[in-house]
Amino acid sequence: MTAATPLPAALTGRLLGDTSWGITHRVEKQALDPTALLTSDTVRRMLDASLLKWPYFTLLKHGEVPTVSSYTTKRDVIGHKAAGFADPRAVARHMADGASLKLNQIGDWHRPTRAIARQLEELLPVAVNSYVFYTPQESRGMLPHRDAAHVLVIQLEGRKEWHLYAEPDQVGASAGLDVDAARPTHVFTLEPGDVLYLPHGWPHDAVARGGDSLHLTFTLTEPTPEDLVDALLRRFLDDEHNLVHHFHTRPLPARTAEVRSALTERARTLDGDHWARTALETMREAIG
16 A cells, blocks of 8 residues: 555445445555554654644544643743643543543644545545544443544454444434443444444444554544535625625615525525535545
8 A cells, every 4th residue: 555545446346336335334445554544652752742733633432532731741842831732641631441432533743544545535425524433442432422524443453342333213413422332233344454334323332452552543524414504604705795784784684585596596596516525625624
């Protein structure tokens, strides 16, 4: 695997093609060489150098989040005390007690991860965010939950046992924790180089087995109805200059009628593909 082609086309076709996308989970065994991606040694070096700053990282233990001040410290930054920097000894204590280290928005500073995120955005109408979970043996960071997005997982180091909860009454559109953990529909273990795809809203949790585990997660978020409405509103505000900037010259009944008419016309004439692209651009800009 190289940085230029992080995910082979054949792999993305199998994982994210029409037969799987939004329909069922898929596991590809030994699909990638994970050594070109993030390693636990790199994470530990960043912790030791105190280069990580909250909220780019956090700790989780069985769904509980420790107080931020219990694993961060202050540093002198240009003559000022700045809070939120990683305290490596405190992080190590929490992890020894079973807490998982979660790194957020990895693509902001890790080039191979950013390359995969950009590749996925070229392939799919989604906004992509990236996370790393570094979990001590026999521990779990999060309780059974669902993400309001499709999920792609690359196991980097160690082994992680996944539990899926994919009965129709368990799957939902929104993120949440209201999952019956007594009814897993699938149980399997990912090893280094394995890749997992989960459809939007499939509940899951995972436990490190036989040692520490490191995995990379991408959330692939499609525009929601709210995102599309926001995009329509932005188009309306851009196009209706006279109405937006001179509404005070109109009595309220006329103002209401004109806004209704203008919005209806924008919704009727706005090209669907352009509408979706506008929403996606805003979503991707928000991620960075």
